[in-house]
Amino acid sequence: MFLKFPVLCLIFHCAYCISHHPILIIVSYDAFKYNFFDTKLVPHMETLKKQGTYADYLLNVFPTKTFPNHHSIATGLYPETHGVLGNTYYDPKTKQVEHIGPQMFRYSNNVVPIWRLNEDQGNGRYSGSMMWPGAYYPYQGKNITYRQDFDDNMDWYKRIDTVISWVTDRKKPANLVMLYIEQPDTYGHIFGANAPQFKDMLRKLDNITKYLQDQLESHHIADKVNVVHLSDHGLITITPQTFINITQYMKGGTYTWAGATPCIQITPHKGHEEEIYTALKDASIKNGHFKVYKKQDFPKQWHYKNNPRSAPILVMADVGWGLDDMIEASKKYAKIFNFTLTNSSEFGVHGYDTSVADMHPYFMARGPKIKKQHKVSPFHTVDLFNLFTELLELPQMPNNGTLGNIVDILNDNKQGRYNVGSVVMVTVGGIVAGLFIIALITVIVLLIIKHRQNLTTVAALNKRFPQTFQNHIESQHLLDAEYA
Numbered sequence: 001m002f003l004k005f006p007v008l009c010l011i012f013h014c015a016y017c018i019s020h021h022p023i024l025i026i027v028s029y030d031a032f033k034y035n036f037f038d039t040k041l042v043p044h045m046e047t048l049k050k051q052g053t054y055a056d057y058l059l060n061v062f063p064t065k066t067f068p069n070h071h072s073i074a075t076g077l078y079p080e081t082h083g084v085l086g087n088t089y090y091d092p093k094t095k096q097v098e099h100i101g102p103q104m105f106r107y108s109n110n111v112v113p114i115w116r117l118n119e120d121q122g123n124g125r126y127s128g129s130m131m132w133p134g135a136y137y138p139y140q141g142k143n144i145t146y147r148q149d150f151d152d153n154m155d156w157y158k159r160i161d162t163v164i165s166w167v168t169d170r171k172k173p174a175n176l177v178m179l180y181i182e183q184p185d186t187y188g189h190i191f192g193a194n195a196p197q198f199k200d201m202l203r204k205l206d207n208i209t210k211y212l213q214d215q216l217e218s219h220h221i222a223d224k225v226n227v228v229h230l231s232d233h234g235l236i237t238i239t240p241q242t243f244i245n246i247t248q249y250m251k252g253g254t255y256t257w258a259g260a261t262p263c264i265q266i267t268p269h270k271g272h273e274e275e276i277y278t279a280l281k282d283a284s285i286k287n288g289h290f291k292v293y294k295k296q297d298f299p300k301q302w303h304y305k306n307n308p309r310s311a312p313i314l315v316m317a318d319v320g321w322g323l324d325d326m327i328e329a330s331k332k333y334a335k336i337f338n339f340t341l342t343n344s345s346e347f348g349v350h351g352y353d354t355s356v357a358d359m360h361p362y363f364m365a366r367g368p369k370i371k372k373q374h375k376v377s378p379f380h381t382v383d384l385f386n387l388f389t390e391l392l393e394l395p396q397m398p399n400n401g402t403l404g405n406i407v408d409i410l411n412d413n414k415q416g417r418y419n420v421g422s423v424v425m426v427t428v429g430g431i432v433a434g435l436f437i438i439a440l441i442t443v444i445v446l447l448i449i450k451h452r453q454n455l456t457t458v459a460a461l462n463k464r465f466p467q468t469f470q471n472h473i474e475s476q477h478l479l480d481a482e483y484a
């Protein structure tokens with residue numbers, strides 16, 4: 001009898017070892033294309049998708065590469081604003097090609113990722129990152145509470161167990177965790193999306209999705225944690241028959257190369273700008289399967305040119321085509337993974353324009369603040385930041401996303417700050433107030449006009465007729481006939 005009370009206390013206490021703030025886990029599977037559900041290899045994901053809210057696809061940012069897109073998801077900003085312009089880029093400040101590291105992600109102190117914004121509110125808000133690209137580094141001089149740097153040797157189940165341990169930590173329970181898994185991207189690049197190895201990876205991702213859900217349920221927190229599942233981009237499969245050697249058109253030692261198929265950032269050395277542009281442009285016309293842009297001509301919808309890290313020349317392979325780095329990478333993959341490289345060997349690539357459907361990632365979400373069995377229209381990757389701030393009840397931050405694009409994901413049950421009821425009330429209230437002001441102004445203007453007309457009418461009549469009219473009403477019938 002006496003033992004029961006402490007045991008019950010322990011059970012009760014552990015069931016509530018979570019943050020008193022709204023809780024959100026964001027899960028990214030790299031290169032999980034929107035239509036991988038059609039493979040029928042991900043039944044658990046399909047079930048979750050139908051239970052919560054999903055979109056057919058997300059409209060991601062250019063270039064459709066991993067680091068720019070993950071940072072746009074985390075900040076709500078386009079690459080030209082957050083400064084992560086590619087998986088590598090040439091930095092005119094350091095005069096070298098930069099790879100992943102704090103210098104890549106910390107372009108400006110004004111860039112505040114969601115994990116930093118969450119923890120900056122204090123009052124027991126803690127953020128965690130399980131390998132999310134860029135979240136390992138300090139922002140605004142501060143690190144978040146829980147961080148695991150990228151380590152592809154770390155078992156996926158262990159990653160999820162660790163995430164759950166952060167969320168249920170007795171002293172500092174995380175209320176925001178970013179979870180990143182590098183597949184199916186890695187196997188997609190090496191084997192292409194039709195390979196059995198790739199398909200096996202989709203099955204494994206399906207299994208860990210179920211594992212995460214099972215863990216939330218076994219900890220009795222599934223109805224308290226919002227989970228957003230998404231990806232950064234899709235991919236397509238190409239073969240060596242479409243690889244183009246573009247370095248043959250430029251003199252060695254006259255430029256710096258950054259980026260990878262299909263978009264290459266070329267920085268000509270001083271004095272070689274026009275020579276390189278003209279050579280590449282001529283070659284692109286002759287070849288017909290890649291395009292060359294000067295920085296001032298980058299399409300506006302890329303949101304890519306207004307940044308000093310943006311290279312003076314960009315080479316873009318057409319969809320389905322690869323460039324020099326693929327010639328090298330395919331040889332390397334064949335050697336490391338022990339297969340014979342042929343003209344029909346398949347490799348996965350991404351990075352093409354955001355208008356290419358194969359580049360689009362998936363989106364689905366579930367949890368207490370998210371609508372059940374609901375589908376929303378496709379929206380932009382940069383809109384996600386607003387979704388996160390709404391789910392976490394954080395202050396709004398200026399960003400490139402549109403709040404209105406994500407409101408329909410949020411539950412109507414008063415937990416969202418912008419539930420449909422309040423939106424309708426605010427809208428109707430605004431319209432009524434606006435109409436009242438317009439009516440008031442109209443009445444005042446009419447009274448002024450009437451008063452002036454009265455004076456004019458009386459003056460006109462006094463001029464035309466020798467008698468004096470005392471007021472407008474008295475004189476009106478005389479003028480009406482003249483102007484009828």
Ligand SMILES: [Zn+2]
Nearest residue numbers: 030031066232
């Ligand atoms: Zn990626």
